[in-house]
Amino acid sequence: MTTSASVPAEPEDAMSPAGTVTDRLVEANGRYAAEFTDPGMDARPVLRVAVVACMDARLDLHAALGLELGDCHTIRNAGGVVTDDVIRSLTISQRALGTRSVVLIHHTGCGLESLTEEFRHELEMEVGQRPSWAVEAFRDVDQDVRQSMQRVRTSPFLLHTDDIRGFVFDVKTGRLREIDPVQSA
Numbered sequence: 109m110t111t112s113a114s115v116p117a118e119p120e121d122a123m124s125p126a127g128t129v130t131d132r133l134v135e136a137n138g139r140y141a142a143e144f145t146d147p148g149m150d151a152r153p154v155l156r157v158a159v160v161a162c163m164d165a166r167l168d169l170h171a172a173l174g175l176e177l178g179d180c181h182t183i184r185n186a187g188g189v190v191t192d193d194v195i196r197s198l199t200i201s202q203r204a205l206g207t208r209s210v211v212l213i214h215h216t217g218c219g220l221e222s223l224t225e226e227f228r229h230e231l232e233m234e235v236g237q238r239p240s241w242a243v244e245a246f247r248d249v250d251q252d253v254r255q256s257m258q259r260v261r262t263s264p265f266l267l268h269t270d271d272i273r274g275f276v277f278d279v280k281t282g283r284l285r286e287i288d289p290v291q292s293a
Contacts, residue, residue, distance in 0.1 A: 126144055147282040149178045154213040156199045157181075160256070161213040162188035166279045169213070181207060188213055189244040191257040208269040212256050216278050221246045249276050253287040262290075 120272045158181040161169055169175065169182060170218040181201045183194055190212070201207045232238040242248040246252040253274035 132162065140268070147177060153178065153180045153201075153207055154206070155179045155209075156207050157211060158183060158198055158207045159185075159210040159211045159213065159275075160188055160190060160194055160198070162186065162215055162218060164218065164279075166213055167213070167215060167277060172180075172282060175227075181205070187218055187244055187246070187252070188215075188256070189220070189252065191241070191244065191245075191258040195259070195263050195265060198260065199263075202267050203265075208268045210260055210273075212253055212260070212272070212274040213284070214249050214253050214256075214274075214276050214279065216249065216276060218246075218249060219248065221247060250287050251291065254289055255290060257287075257289050 109292065121137070155175075157179070158281060159169060159173070159175075160183045161167055163184045163186055170177075170179075173180075181197070183197045183201075185191065185194065197212060198207075223243055225243050225245060227243045227245070228239050257272050257274045260266060260272050263269070272289075274287040276287060277284055
């Protein structure tokens with residue numbers, strides 16, 4: 109099995125009669141830009157918070173957290189896992205743009221729960237090069253949130269590690285469940 113074969117086919121309705129999905133997005137941007145006015149803010153988040161979350165399309169972070177444009181930095185990747193690149197973004201967010209708090213959000217039903225590091229081997233077999241990155245797959249979402257909190261807390265590059273909190277977003281109810289950084293036995 110190749111990894112390409114395991115990727116779901118694009119839904120037929122994703123294509124508009126006018127062209128590709130990207131064409132549709134560019135058209136939507138034209139409508140947005142026609143009504144756009146400069147909000148007059150800079151890149152510093154008003155609430156001085158960075159939110160690290162999964163890229164899952166079911167997570168509308170601004171709506172779920174009651175955020176407005178300019179309130180936070182949003183850093184998203186597969187699983188919402190704290191990787192070197194997330195630390196890079198958080199470091200810039202804190203040191204150059206003034207954030208002080210970090211909120212980590214994983215979610216129920218994450219695709220990384222069904223993958224393994226074998227995915228990297230499959231990619232290597234398909235394309236002839238092993239990815240330099242780890243898949244960061246996990247089986248226990250709570251424990252993965254704890255691991256991500258620990259990675260943030262122990263990074264030597266981050267100045268502000270006192271206000272780090274982790275949550276699991278339930279994709280069926282929309283509720284956040286806070287994760288205690290210390291697993292209870």
